[in-house]
Amino acid sequence: MKGLPHAMVTGLMLFGVATVLAAQDGRSAGAGTNPLTAPWSGPYGGIPPWDQVKPEHFPGAFEAAIAEQQSEIAALVANTSAPTFDNTIVAWERSGRMRDRVERLFAVARENVSTPQIQALEREWLPKLAAASDAVFMDARLFQRVEAVYRSLATSSLAADQKRLTTLLYDVFLRRGARLGAPEKERLAAINREMASRFSEFRQKVLADENTWTVLDAEADLAGLPPSLVDAAKAAAAERKLPPGKWVIVNTRSSVDPFLTFSSRRDLRERVWTKFKRRGDNGDGNDTKATIARMVQLRAERAALLGFRSHAEWRMADTMAREPKAAQALMMRVWPAAVARVKEEVVDMQAVAVKEGGPRTIEPWDYLYYAEKVRKARYDLDQGELKPYFELNNMVSAALWSAERRYGITFTEITGKVSVFHSDVRVWEVTDGEGGAHRALFYMDNFARPGKRSGAWAFGYRPQHAFDGPITPIGSNNNNFVKGAPGEATLISLDDAETLFHEFGHALHGQLSNVRYPGLATTPRDFVEFPSQVNENWVLTREVLDRFARHYQTGQPMPAALVEKVERSRRFNQGYATVEYLAAAILDMELHTRPDGRFDPVTFERDELARIGMPREIALRHRLPHFDHLFGSDSYSAGYYSYIWSEVMAADAWQAFVEAPGGPWDEAVAQRFRSFILAEGNSTDRAEAYRRFRGRDPEVRALFRDRGFPVD
Numbered sequence: 001m002k003g004l005p006h007a008m009v010t011g012l013m014l015f016g017v018a019t020v021l022a023a024q025d026g027r028s029a030g031a032g033t034n035p036l037t038a039p040w041s042g043p044y045g046g047i048p049p050w051d052q053v054k055p056e057h058f059p060g061a062f063e064a065a066i067a068e069q070q071s072e073i074a075a076l077v078a079n080t081s082a083p084t085f086d087n088t089i090v091a092w093e094r095s096g097r098m099r100d101r102v103e104r105l106f107a108v109a110r111e112n113v114s115t116p117q118i119q120a121l122e123r124e125w126l127p128k129l130a131a132a133s134d135a136v137f138m139d140a141r142l143f144q145r146v147e148a149v150y151r152s153l154a155t156s157s158l159a160a161d162q163k164r165l166t167t168l169l170y171d172v173f174l175r176r177g178a179r180l181g182a183p184e185k186e187r188l189a190a191i192n193r194e195m196a197s198r199f200s201e202f203r204q205k206v207l208a209d210e211n212t213w214t215v216l217d218a219e220a221d222l223a224g225l226p227p228s229l230v231d232a233a234k235a236a237a238a239e240r241k242l243p244p245g246k247w248v249i250v251n252t253r254s255s256v257d258p259f260l261t262f263s264s265r266r267d268l269r270e271r272v273w274t275k276f277k278r279r280g281d282n283g284d285g286n287d288t289k290a291t292i293a294r295m296v297q298l299r300a301e302r303a304a305l306l307g308f309r310s311h312a313e314w315r316m317a318d319t320m321a322r323e324p325k326a327a328q329a330l331m332m333r334v335w336p337a338a339v340a341r342v343k344e345e346v347v348d349m350q351a352v353a354v355k356e357g358g359p360r361t362i363e364p365w366d367y368l369y370y371a372e373k374v375r376k377a378r379y380d381l382d383q384g385e386l387k388p389y390f391e392l393n394n395m396v397s398a399a400l401w402s403a404e405r406r407y408g409i410t411f412t413e414i415t416g417k418v419s420v421f422h423s424d425v426r427v428w429e430v431t432d433g434e435g436g437a438h439r440a441l442f443y444m445d446n447f448a449r450p451g452k453r454s455g456a457w458a459f460g461y462r463p464q465h466a467f468d469g470p471i472t473p474i475g476s477n478n479n480n481f482v483k484g485a486p487g488e489a490t491l492i493s494l495d496d497a498e499t500l501f502h503e504f505g506h507a508l509h510g511q512l513s514n515v516r517y518p519g520l521a522t523t524p525r526d527f528v529e530f531p532s533q534v535n536e537n538w539v540l541t542r543e544v545l546d547r548f549a550r551h552y553q554t555g556q557p558m559p560a561a562l563v564e565k566v567e568r569s570r571r572f573n574q575g576y577a578t579v580e581y582l583a584a585a586i587l588d589m590e591l592h593t594r595p596d597g598r599f600d601p602v603t604f605e606r607d608e609l610a611r612i613g614m615p616r617e618i619a620l621r622h623r624l625p626h627f628d629h630l631f632g633s634d635s636y637s638a639g640y641y642s643y644i645w646s647e648v649m650a651a652d653a654w655q656a657f658v659e660a661p662g663g664p665w666d667e668a669v670a671q672r673f674r675s676f677i678l679a680e681g682n683s684t685d686r687a688e689a690y691r692r693f694r695g696r697d698p699e700v701r702a703l704f705r706d707r708g709f710p711v712d
């Protein structure tokens with residue numbers, strides 16, 4: 001795959017930095033002055049009050065938000081008129097606004113700038129918030145009203161989006177236990193409270209293990225590393241107050257993968273790789289195995305309570321795939337081709353290794369290193385040669401420009417004019433053309449730092465809707481690029497640039513949203529990666545490369561010969577990328593289709609990988625003890641397959657651009673993509689929207705071709 005999986009966080013997910021949210025010893029925040037409870041004020045229909053929020057504001061805000069939601073629901077069910085769309089569904093859409101605001105800002109604190117204080121709040125409040133949600137979804141009088149509106153749909157004259165909203169909401173109530181008897185409701189609520197605690201426990205343990213590092217203390221330990229990596233390792237050591245003459249490889253993907261790609265010290269590669277793959281699995285206080293075993297069991301029990309055969313069936317009820325077997329069928333169609341390609345890749349690497357007097361057997365910590373050598377031998381291309389052309393700020397400009405050109409929108413940077421949760425964050429206003437109507441705000445937090453979770457994700461601070469007057473969207477991108485040394489440019493890899501474009505694709509999806517109701521703003525989990533994956537393709541278009549992939553020192557564009565080498569090597573190492581991802585997705589589905597939810601975290605991975613014929617040279621992209629998609633929340637559980645599901649559409653949709661007269665910049669295709677795929681949110685069936693865009697269902701062949709696998 002072009003880009004590797006990055007999460008789109010649409011669930012509710014903030015800051016730990018001293019500048020904002022610093023503890024104020026002993027001074028508690030007065031209720032009347034809590035900036036979290038008031039509707040956002042300021043320009044653009046209100047903006048997040050980062051400059052005023054302190055951790056101690058959260059408890060009071062959570063209490064006030066839960067109370068407000070309760071009184072809104074109480075008023076809704078006390079209505080003596082017969083249930084109607086307006087007095088029930090619209091009233092529902094209007095409820096819980098304060099909660100939504102407070103929880104979203106708390107999520108940013110938790111994900112981007114976590115501190116021990118935020119972590120303690122998380123442990124205390126997430127179970128309480130889960131309980132408050134359950135009280136709402138299990139309110140029998142509320143469900144009766146929703147059901148009555150739902151039953152009347154066949155004969156009603158409501159608009160299509162109103163009918164769809166009602167149906168989707170009714171289904172959510174069913175999946176959240178609205179029909180259960182009292183003892184079952186009580187048990188379900190207990191499970192959900194415990195799950196909320198376990199999610200925090202899991203995330204905090206993994207974050208602790210990622211905030212560790214390997215110290216390199218001799219020049220010889222730096223063998224093979226390009227200067228930019230040495231500088232980053234030196235900066236990381238200084239940040240951790242190590243004495244001069246030491247370098248640090250932080251235990252996160254953004255530090256580990258480049259080290260594994262370039263370090264010629266096999267012993268250190270093994271050490272760094274092993275430490276990374278054992279996050280959450282060290283038998284110490286941060287070991288997550290018991291936590292995840294408990295979660296899988298609770299999920300199975302919950303699914304059974306709700307009348308589903310497994311957690312996967314429960315979780316997938318609102319997706320495009322609908323059921324596990326559809327996802328499994330796609331995964332198993334791609335798997336053999338990917339494994340076959342890995343065998344070819346390994347043969348190529350062994351040849352290079354033997355020629356260099358290296359190992360005869362490729363171990364998992366050798367893969368990226370020798371793959372890089374093969375890339376160099378075959379395409380005369382090394383990543384180091386590319387990096388000077390991918391300067392971070394240029395690539396940010398490239399992402400914005402490519403969207404402006406396709407969609408006629410304009411990004412104007414307003415950094416410094418609105419408050420942010422960390423000084424690294426940049427902000428743009430999005431308008432319809434230059435000087436046009438205000439459309440959205442876009443925040444970007446690009447750098448890795450202690451207290452920020454690893455990976456890359458997009459997050460909405462305020463979703464768009466229009467039923468009560470226009471509410472414009474505010475959203476963010478969050479990356480973990482390693483900052484250049486002070487005063488130096490930040491150079492990123494081509495993979496990083498594709499990640500940046502991927503997350504920006506999620507942001508565009510939010511910015512171009514044009515839905516009436518907030519309940520229709522979020523698309524199914526296995527659709528949501530489609531717009532982001534398509535967006536990766538614009539990185540390697542000639543127009544973007546010519547304008548933005550310029551040498552950070554000389555300003556010269558990439559030489560044509562280098563561009564050609566990049567293009568010729570695009571399908572390189574796709575066996576590796578596909579297998580490490582797909583194996584993790586297959587295990588996710590296997591784990592969550594077990595009706596009893598019983599599994600042994602020690603033997604499960606080993607046995608399942610043997611069963612599917614995992615090549616011994618590759619490890620899971622995410623081992624279960626740190627698989628945040630599965631155990632950081634429910635959202636991507638039985639949902640890691642979503643990336644490949646979405647990619648079938650993404651590869652096929654990109655073909656529509658490629659085949660159009662205007663290529664990637666074709667106005668008619670961009671217009672259809674915007675209207676049908678991006679703007680509608682979940683207001684219409686997503687498979688049907690795809691057919692309107694493409695004139696047919698997506699064909700899986702484009703994905704095979706993109707990865708260079710034989711098309712059957």
Ligand SMILES: [Zn+2]
Pocket residue numbers: 005006007008502503506529532
């Ligand atoms: Zn994504």
